[in-house]
Amino acid sequence: MIIQGRTVTQDLRETVDVCVIGSGAGGAVAAKELAQAGLSVIVLEAGENHDSATFSRHTPEMLLRLFWDGGMRATHNGSVLISQGRGVGGSTVHNLCYAVRPPDPILERWGTEFGIQDLSPSDLSPSLDQVETTLGVKQIQEGQVNRLNRTIRRGCQAMGWRGTIQRHNRGPCPDCSADCLLGCPASQPGIGKQSMAVSYIPQALEAGARLYTDCLTEGIVAENGRVVGATAQFLSSDTGLPRQVDTKTDSPNNSGGKRRNKAYRLTVRSKAVVLAAGAINSPQLWLNSHLPDPGKQVGRNLHLHPAIFVGGIFDEEVDAYQGIPQSFYIDHFLDLARNPDSGYLLMPAFGPMAMVAASMPSFGREHRDLMKAYRGIAALLVLLHDRSSGRVLVNRRGAPVIHYRLNRVDRVSLIEGLIHGARLLFAAGAKEITLPYTRRIVIKRESDLEVIRQSGIVENDILIASSHPQGTLRMGSDQRGSVVDSYGEAHVIKGLFVADASLFPSSIGIPPMLTIAAMADRIARRMAANWLS
Amino acid sequence: MPLQFFRPTEVEILIVLTERMVGTDFPDVDLSPTATTIDAFVAGLPLNLRVQLRRALHLFQWCPILFTGKLRPFTRLSPHDADIYIRSWAESRFGLRRRLFRGLRDLTFLGYYDESATKIYQTSTDKSERR
Numbered sequence: 001m002i003i004q005g006r007t008v009t010q011d012l013r014e015t016v017d018v019c020v021i022g023s024g025a026g027g028a029v030a031a032k033e034l035a036q037a038g039l040s041v042i043v044l045e046a047g048e049n050h051d052s053a054t055f056s057r058h059t060p061e062m063l064l065r066l067f068w069d070g071g072m073r074a075t076h077n078g079s080v081l082i083s084q085g086r087g088v089g090g091s092t093v094h095n096l097c098y099a100v101r102p103p104d105p106i107l108e109r110w111g112t113e114f115g116i117q118d119l120s121p122s123d124l125s126p127s128l129d130q131v132e133t134t135l136g137v138k139q140i141q142e143g144q145v146n147r148l149n150r151t152i153r154r155g156c157q158a159m160g161w162r163g164t165i166q167r168h169n170r171g172p173c174p175d176c177s178a179d180c181l182l183g184c185p186a187s188q189p190g191i192g193k194q195s196m197a198v199s200y201i202p203q204a205l206e207a208g209a210r211l212y213t214d215c216l217t218e219g220i221v222a223e224n225g226r227v228v229g230a231t232a233q234f235l236s237s238d239t240g241l242p243r244q245v246d247t248k249t250d251s252p253n254n255s256g257g258k259r260r261n262k263a264y265r266l267t268v269r270s271k272a273v274v275l276a277a278g279a280i281n282s283p284q285l286w287l288n289s290h291l292p293d294p295g296k297q298v299g300r301n302l303h304l305h306p307a308i309f310v311g312g313i314f315d316e317e318v319d320a321y322q323g324i325p326q327s328f329y330i331d332h333f334l335d336l337a338r339n340p341d342s343g344y345l346l347m348p349a350f351g352p353m354a355m356v357a358a359s360m361p362s363f364g365r366e367h368r369d370l371m372k373a374y375r376g377i378a379a380l381l382v383l384l385h386d387r388s389s390g391r392v393l394v395n396r397r398g399a400p401v402i403h404y405r406l407n408r409v410d411r412v413s414l415i416e417g418l419i420h421g422a423r424l425l426f427a428a429g430a431k432e433i434t435l436p437y438t439r440r441i442v443i444k445r446e447s448d449l450e451v452i453r454q455s456g457i458v459e460n461d462i463l464i465a466s467s468h469p470q471g472t473l474r475m476g477s478d479q480r481g482s483v484v485d486s487y488g489e490a491h492v493i494k495g496l497f498v499a500d501a502s503l504f505p506s507s508i509g510i511p512p513m514l515t516i517a518a519m520a521d522r523i524a525r526r527m528a529a530n531w532l533s
Numbered sequence: 534m535p536l537q538f539f540r541p542t543e544v545e546i547l548i549v550l551t552e553r554m555v556g557t558d559f560p561d562v563d564l565s566p567t568a569t570t571i572d573a574f575v576a577g578l579p580l581n582l583r584v585q586l587r588r589a590l591h592l593f594q595w596c597p598i599l600f601t602g603k604l605r606p607f608t609r610l611s612p613h614d615a616d617i618y619i620r621s622w623a624e625s626r627f628g629l630r631r632r633l634f635r636g637l638r639d640l641t642f643l644g645y646y647d648e649s650a651t652k653i654y655q656t657s658t659d660k661s662e663r664r
């Protein structure tokens with residue numbers, strides 16, 4: 001059952017076994033597993049319940065519908081743009097479906113370095129199998145590889161680097177395009193993108209879970225070291241934003257008096273809460289709820305997988321816009337067995353015109369001339385497995401403030417990645433390389449690449465984006481260095497579990513969706529087993 | 534369509550800004566729909582972001598005297614002077630100015646490149662247009 005918060009006209013109360021906050025890669029999985037185990041479950045989701053058939057090709061509209069802050073969420077100094085999904089399915093609605101298993105060296109490191117129990121590759125394998133089955137993960141077939149990915153693969157082969165076609169959680173996608181980033185209009189069970197919204201969430205509802213949409217969780221309530229529920233606010237029916245009133249113009253008698261719109265609220269009593277609002281909103285909620293944090297670890301250890309766009313302009317039409325945007329990637333520079341905390345991926349990248357425009361340098365005629373080559377652009381992202389660590393705080397209004405600065409080692413890695421990306425594109429036949437600096441630097445041959453080192457990575461001089469925030473409520477055995485235990489339960493609040501990318505003790509280095517879902521599966525199964533016993 | 538957030542005077546700034554940022558030289562292109570798209574987008578953002586964008590727009594409009602010595606607001610600069618002024622933001626040594634440049638630039642791109650009339654580049658097969 002789905003209850004749309006924007007249609008609610010009274011305060012509501014719920015008493016359930018488990019309250020799940022968030023419906024993305026972690027929350028949806030937890031909700032389904034717990035509901036199928038026979039527990040009463042409600043899911044609170046701040047965004048809307050998308051009808052994929054209504055997904056349009058208008059970038060501004062879809063940014064507002066699918067992303068927190070309309071896709072404009074950023075670090076406090078604006079240097080890294082952070083895209084995070086909002087709405088039923090979370091980021092799985094807009095991500096590009098890479099379904100990559102966590103690297104063994106990462107899981108082993110989490111076990112040895114952070115003392116996490118029962119999380120070896122073989123321990124996690126049953127959960128990964130379960131998630132892959134539910135999401136319909138399959139190997140991308142050669143016929144599905146579009147010209148963009150073939151171009152990048154051609155460059156990779158010319159360089160002699162390691163790269164592979166990946167597996168995706170998608171069914172047949174006859175009309176797939178770069179607009180996949182704005183949600184898949186074909187998405188339904190078995191067809192198109194297999195987001196949580198068309199896979200786990202329907203199964204959770206079928207098992208009896210109740211889903212509140214347009215319902216922004218404001219606080220988690222704990223008493224005597226045990227969680228007892230949560231409070232939430234239903235959002236406005238017209239804007240989907242929290243009800244806000246301009247007190248200057250909305251005084252009841254125009255006399256300047258203040259009046260506040262009624263915000264209908266939901267009060268939940270539950271024996272357990274699963275926090276799965278993502279690595280920015282989960283610590284935000286923890287901090288806003290004034291929950292204990294004896295190790296002072298809440299919000300710390302933020303990793304972002306910062307990524308930079310490298311474009312190549314080709315004589316031939318690549319038409320990167322058409323087909324599955326990402327199917328191939330290059331992990332030649334990610335050798336986690338030897339260097340578990342450094343390296344980067346090179347992955348094909350493209351998007352709707354407005355997004356590509358934002359990834360081009362300069363402005364005016366210079367920019368327009370680059371955009372004229374839109375059909376001949378092939379691009380990739382350098383996605384960094386970052387050592388740099390940031391922090392999520394909240395301001396006096398309770399909004400998240402994200403601090404993150406790249407350290408010197410990571411800046412050097414990114415520069416190396418940009419140069420490698422450019423060399424690959426030249427090897428594939430590119431005539432010119434474009435980078436998202438504010439000014440245009442001309443790179444027409446390999447000997448020009450030194451200019452990248454000279455330009456460096458300077459905040460707000462080059463566009464850096466992140467889609468994978470992680471690590472802000474991390475797992476571990478030591479309360480002084482972590483927030484939750486090996487099964488996601490808070491060290492100091494019984495019944496409060498975390499089941500999203502906040503859990504990761506370190507950067508994972510690869511697209512994280514599958515790992516998040518598998519860890520949520522593992523946590524939920526443990527919760528259910530303990531409950532029933 | 535009625536404006537949802539910006540005032541008419543702010544829309545005027547947005548249109549001039551879009552002209553310069555996009556580098557449009559299509560004389561028959563009406564940028565009003567672009568401004569309407571931007572206005573609708575900004576109206577859907579959280580309050581703090583809306584306020585920041587409005588402030589940024591006004592800062593941009595009234596700062597030519599500080600950075601170019603011209604006693605005119607941005608919308609009254611010649612195209613040549615406007616481009617010099619914008620470049621001073623893009624290439625400033627102050628991160629905040631570069632950030633504001635990028636924020637306003639990408640906002641105009643969001644509106645402009647969403648308009649179907651301007652998807653000329655997406656459908657053009659005229660290679661002579663290509664660099």
